[in-house]
Amino acid sequence: MHAAARQLLRIEAAGIAADQHHRQGGAQRAGVGRQLQPGHVRHGLVGDQQVGLVRRLRQPVRSGLRLALQPHAQAPAGKALDQEMEKLAAAHQKQEELVEQLRHTQRKLEHAVRMRDDFMSMVSHELRTPLNTLYLETQLRQLHVSKGRLESFAAERLPAMIERDQRQIRNMVRLIDDMLDVTRMRRDALSIQPQPVDLAALARTVVEGLRHQAEAAGSEIALEAPGELRGVWDEFRIEQVLTNLLTNALRYGGGKPVEMVVQQMGGTAQVAVRDQGIGIAPEDQERIFKQFERTKDSRKHAAGLGLGLYITHKIVSLHGGQIGVESAPGEGSRFVVDLPLEPPAILPSST
Amino acid sequence: MNVLIVDDNKAAADLLQELLGLFGHTARCTYTAQQALDTAAAESFDAALIDLTLPDFPGTEVARRLRASTTQGMPKLLIAISGFSAEDTGGEAAEGLFDHHLQKPIDIDRLGGLLAQG
Numbered sequence: 001m002h003a004a005a006r007q008l009l010r011i012e013a014a015g016i017a018a019d020q021h022h023r024q025g026g027a028q029r030a031g032v033g034r035q036l037q038p039g040h041v042r043h044g045l046v047g048d049q050q051v052g053l054v055r056r057l058r059q060p061v062r063s064g065l066r067l068a069l070q071p072h073a074q075a076p077a078g079k080a081l082d083q084e085m086e087k088l089a090a091a092h093q094k095q096e097e098l099v100e101q102l103r104h105t106q107r108k109l110e111h112a113v114r115m116r117d118d119f120m121s122m123v124s125h126e127l128r129t130p131l132n133t134l135y136l137e138t139q140l141r142q143l144h145v146s147k148g149r150l151e152s153f154a155a156e157r158l159p160a161m162i163e164r165d166q167r168q169i170r171n172m173v174r175l176i177d178d179m180l181d182v183t184r185m186r187r188d189a190l191s192i193q194p195q196p197v198d199l200a201a202l203a204r205t206v207v208e209g210l211r212h213q214a215e216a217a218g219s220e221i222a223l224e225a226p227g228e229l230r231g232v233w234d235e236f237r238i239e240q241v242l243t244n245l246l247t248n249a250l251r252y253g254g255g256k257p258v259e260m261v262v263q264q265m266g267g268t269a270q271v272a273v274r275d276q277g278i279g280i281a282p283e284d285q286e287r288i289f290k291q292f293e294r295t296k297d298s299r300k301h302a303a304g305l306g307l308g309l310y311i312t313h314k315i316v317s318l319h320g321g322q323i324g325v326e327s328a329p330g331e332g333s334r335f336v337v338d339l340p341l342e343p344p345a346i347l348p349s350s351t
Numbered sequence: 352m353n354v355l356i357v358d359d360n361k362a363a364a365d366l367l368q369e370l371l372g373l374f375g376h377t378a379r380c381t382y383t384a385q386q387a388l389d390t391a392a393a394e395s396f397d398a399a400l401i402d403l404t405l406p407d408f409p410g411t412e413v414a415r416r417l418r419a420s421t422t423q424g425m426p427k428l429l430i431a432i433s434g435f436s437a438e439d440t441g442g443e444a445a446e447g448l449f450d451h452h453l454q455k456p457i458d459i460d461r462l463g464g465l466l467a468q469g
Contacts, residue, residue, distance in 0.1 A: 125434035128455040129360055132434075135456035136366035143373050143459075164362065216361055252406060278407060 122307075123179050130171040137165065167212070178307040185314050192234035192318045194343050199269050200225040202235065203262045206242040213247070218255035219275075221246060225262035231269050231341040237315045238339075242271065244308040245335050249275035252333070268321075269339045276332040285325050289313040312337075320344040352466055353395065354378040355426055357387035357413060358402040367400065367457070374463045384408045388416055395424025398466060401449075403433040403440060414448045430465060432457060 144152040153161075184190040207223045214221050242260075249258040253275035261272045280288065288309045316323045320343050327333035354371055358364040359382050368378040379394065381387040384405045391399070399417060403410035414429050430451045433440055437452035451465050 121435065121439060125439075128434035129363070132455035132457055133360065133363045133366065136363060136370060136459070139459045140366060140370055140373070143370070147373070168362075254406070 119182070123175065126175050126307075127172055130168040130175075134165060134168045137161075137168075175307075178311060181311050182307055185311070190314065190318065192237050192315070192343070194232045194234050194319070197231060197233050197235045197238065199229040199231060199233070199238070199271070199339075200227065200262055202239060203242055203260060203271070206239055206246065207260065210243070210246050210250070214250055214258070217250040217253065219250050219253050220257050221250075222257060222259045223262070224260070226264065229262060229264050229269055231339065232343060233319055233339060234315075237318070241312050241315050241337060244312045245271070245273040245337070248308060248335075249273050249277070249333070253277035256332075264341075265338075267341050269341060271337045271339070272334060274332065274334040279329045279331045280325060280327040280333055281329050285327060288325070289323065318343075352376045352397040352469075354466070355381065355387060355391055355394075355396040355399040357381045357384065357399070357405065357410070358432065359383065359404070359406050360402070370459050371462075371466075374459070374466070376466060384410070384413045387413050391417055391425060392420070392422055396426040397469075398428035398430065399426040400430050400432055400453075400462075403431055403435070411448060418448065428466070428469060430462070 141152070144150070181190060203223060203225050207221050210221060246258065246260065254277035256276035258276075259272075259274045261270075261274075263270050289312075290310070313323050316337055316339065319339050321337060321339040323335065323337045325333055325335050354376050356364050356367050356371075356378055358367070358380075361380075361382055364380040364382060368380050371378040379390060379396075381390050384407045387399070387401070399414075401410040401413050405413070410431060410433075414431070417425050417429065429449045430453060431437075431440075431449040432453050432455065434455045436454050440452075453462060453465075
């Protein structure tokens with residue numbers, strides 16, 4: 001794990017430890033409060049014992065209790081004692097509430113740490129894939145050099161070699177960008193800059209850009225789009241949406257043809273991407289768009305369904321649009337994005 | 352040694368094949384779990400390098416089926432490859448499913464050493 005991530009985790013973990021300390025302290029206090037019977041007070045739960053109590057009580061519930069537990073040289077009887085007991089009971093209840101609040105905060109913090117942990121683990125896993133390919137390349141070249149096999153570096157082989165390296169580097173850059181996007185979304189800081197765009201032309205560019213990747217996946221991308229489909233969108237972000245959907249289709253498409261249909265339907269532009277691959281189980285169909293949260297199990301089954309669709313979903317929402325999926329295991333998936341031709345005047349928040 | 356490779360990252364699988372060739376081994380590349388199982392059933396292998404994340408089903412399942420198979424010539428030495436560490440993936444190696452776990456990026460000398468040990 002990255003040093004920075006470890007640092008973050010340490011900070012959060014320290015926060016939780018502090019909360020735990022409070023909570024335990026709170027429970028102790030509550031227990032002590034319960035044991036206080038009138039008799040005990042009269043016979044003097046005073047002196048060291050009580051001072052200790054006061055000290056322990058000081059932190060979260062300073063006001064009422066401290067007053068209630070001041071040592072009394074002459075313990076008042078009757079009405080005064082009743083009043084004191086009432087104060088104690090009220091303080092006790094306040095403690096219980098505080099304890100519950102602390103428990104709630106603790107659960108939230110633990111959840112946040114778990115999410116960050118999962119996120120870091122996922123990002124580093126994803127980064128290791130292109131890194132692995134690059135590292136294997138360099139090790140291979142090193143072996144060629146050490147064996148004097150310089151024909152591997154012949155001029156005609158170099159362009160392909162450079163292209164392979166660049167593809168891995170692009171993959172890593174994209175992953176890092178995705179990671180930063182997700183971080184921005186969490187802070188609610190991802191914004192779009194809508195400009196007039198021809199979606200049909202953009203789709204053609206994206207499909208062309210993925211030609212090599214499609215070849216490697218053994219799939220062909222068929223694009224059906226009108227000559228022109230103009231609207232007002234953030235071109236860079238919509239390109240990201242199209243790329244994510246097509247990349248997923250190639251990744252999970254089982255080497256079968258992938259189809260993208262771009263069309264206008266009234267005031268909406270629709271992009272549908274269909275593959276004929278492994279499909280998505282009904283119970284996962286909602287989860288894949290939601291805030292990034294992966295189980296160990298899902299990691300083992302498939303790489304990648306972590307960032308891309310989450311980001312895609314957010315970008316589409318920011319444009320006032322919708323994304324959905326129709327799928328069944330083994331029968332491929334069809335992702336449909338509906339984008340209003342112009343984003344709403346007041347942009348929805350990315351949360 | 353004859354080594355079966357299964358990794359859905361085609362570039363990485365092909366590179367491993369070439370590297371193992373330089374180490375004096377022979378290797379066959381497969382890119383899906385099913386392809387790996389079909390190839391293992393048809394040919395004889397000494398070892399298998401199995402990526403844990405495959406498109407059709409998990410690498411652990413490939414290992415489980417290879418171990419359970421009674422067909423002759425199934426690979427005896429199973430090495431897991433993953434972007435996750437062995438601890439992160441729940442320690443399949445410790446369960447005895449795999450003999451070794453290599454976290455990406457793969458160090459070819461380390462892999463060569465594991466294969467040489469047999």
